[in-house]
Amino acid sequence: MTGSLNPTALARLLGSWQSGALPAYRELADVVRLLVMDGRIPLDVALPSERSLAQTLGLSRTTVTAAYASLREQGFLTAGQGSRGRTCIPHRSFPVTMRGLAAPEGLLDLAYASLPAAGEVVHRAFADALTELPALLPGFGYDAVGVSALRQAIADKYTDEGIPTTARQILVTSGAQHALNIVLKTIAGKQDKVLVEHPSYPNALDAIRAAGCRPLPVALPAAGTTPAWDIDSMVAVMNQQRPAMAYLVPDFHNPTGRIMSGLQRRRLARAADSTGTVLVVDETLRGLNLDGVEVPPMAAFSPAVVSIGSLSKSHWAGLRTGWIRADEELINHLVITRTTMDLGGPVVEQLAAARLVSAYSEPLDSRLAELRHNRDALMELLAEHLPDWEVERPQGGLTVWCRLPSPGSTALTVLAPDFGVRLAAGPRFGVGGAFEHYMRVPYTLPPAQLEVAVRALRAAQDKLDASPQLRRSLKAGRQAAVA
Structure with a gap:
């Protein structure tokens, strides 16, 4: 997103920011940094000029100049021309003095x-992929559905977990976030309601809001409570609010690390089927099963479940390879949506991913x-x-x-x-x-x-x-x- 933020809008976001506990420039920089990190000020947005912001906030220009300099030093503001730097997130470590702590340089x-x-395994998969690439070079390289070898490997993985799946039920995406955006654009229109766990994965919440949908949060029970999900409340929300879809992370939930029981999955799937709510299940963390808990995938309880997966957490985020598993009819609709966003993923990464999925447990x-x-x-x-x-x-x-x-x-x-x-x-x-x-x-x-x-x-x-x-x-x- 590009654009600029006028001083009145920034002042409204800042609220009552000045307490006197720290120098004014430091408090101003801290709250602006928080707003950027929290997504309230978008990235690549030009902040107001030093002069205009100083006038709006009733500060000296020196104070605003020092605050902007602090944000630039920490990597949250580009140098820009003059004083109108753009918001950003630091992409490198920078020296930080840790008072009284023995720490390596950087954050x-x-x-x-x-x-x-997973170093050697990923490296070997790419080396093997390069040997397979020549066979695909005569083609155009555009494939909105995904390389067939990878789709088959993903389908085989689900089949091995007890969910019979064909390659026609798989759409390869550029990661799980890309998959969720495709699903949202296909299933949920603007102002549609989307049930979410509370807390939930922040990038998913951002995607839901960006799609113009209304998140319906259902709180998870307190730590140590049994059961770990409040299925009664989720079912009540489905019956009363009729959300178009539900986004859930039942497998080692982000951020709590919980896993939903088979009984809870069955109840939730039945409720979704009866209300027409599409269950969209993020399985990105399913492979990171530290305690050996055995629970079938959510798709085992309803053919209508849409499953999202990825290699980002189990193997490497740099692969940017994910997928959607759904029934063939929905996959066809998802492919149509996908072509409005991009025309397919990079081929070599998909060939490497096919190797990794086929030997999923190796690393x-x-x-x-x-x-x-x-x-x-x-x-x-x-x-x-x-x-x-x-x-x-x-x-x-x-x-x-x-x-x-x-x-x-x-x-x-x-x-x-x-x-x-x-x-x-x-x-x-x-x-x-x-x-x-x-x-x-x-x-x-x-x-x-x-x-x-x-x-x-x-x-x-x-x-x-x-x-x-x-x-x-x-x-x-x-x-x-x-x-």
Whole structure:
């Protein structure tokens, strides 16, 4: 998205941002950074000129100049021409002084829950793909459905899991997010209602809003509660609101790491069939089963289920390869929608992905063992250094969902880069500013780096606890951003 933000609009987003707890330029930069990270100010948008914003906020131009300079230094604002830099997200590590902490140079990024490539396996798959490429070179290279070898490999994978599937039921996409956008554009029109778990995957919530749909959040029960999903409430919402679709992550839910039981899946599938709600199930994390829980895929309980999958979490996000499994008629409609967005994915990546899907479990044994070790290390570190945080033990996936002793998630997110850590605030996972009491912490880093990160969180928490006025200021800025 490109464009510009006028000073009046930015002032409205800032709300009551100035508390006096920090220098004015620092408070201004912190709240603008929060708005960018939280998606309230879009990327690639030009901020108001220093002069116009200073006049609107009643500040000196020097204060605004210093705030913009801080944002540029941290990578949240481009240099631009004059003072009209554009918003951005830093794509590199930059030096940060960690007070009292022994840390490597640069930020530890806990805002993303992703793993490096399963190195040798991915490399070998691409090498093999290049040997198969010549056979496809006489063709045009456009294929909106996907390379046949990959579609068949994905179909075979579902069949092996007890869900008979043909290649005609598979559409290959450029990742799971691309798949969700195709599904939304096909199934849910503007102002249609979409049931979502609460909390949920933030990029999915963004896609639902961008499609002009209205998310209907249904809260997950508190940690430790049985059952782990409130199916009664979900069924009631379906019966009363008749949403066009439901977006769910039943397999090692992001961010909680929970897995939905077979009985819950059966009830939900029956309710969706009776109300005409299309169940769209994100299975991106299904392969990251740390505790060996055996539950059939959601599609086992209804042929109407639409399944989204990807290799991003299990193998490597750089593959940008995902898929949709649905009945053949819907796949045909999805292909038509897809051609309005792009004409197909890159061929070599699909050939490599076909190799990886066919030998799906090859890198997972060692990868799962590493993730179990990381998870256990993170749980121990949080218990030692942040004992007031209530931590939900995940059964799989990549993240731990933590309840904070007070509503300070946004404030911690703003403070954490000063201590060498980048975070995603709890409200990113909700609707309407919810989850200030929560923080998602990935265990994708090795234990030594997790220890540095947790110590940094402890230091940021101590600073926040010592400055209630700072907490109030940041909370006010957050509320204004949500309004």
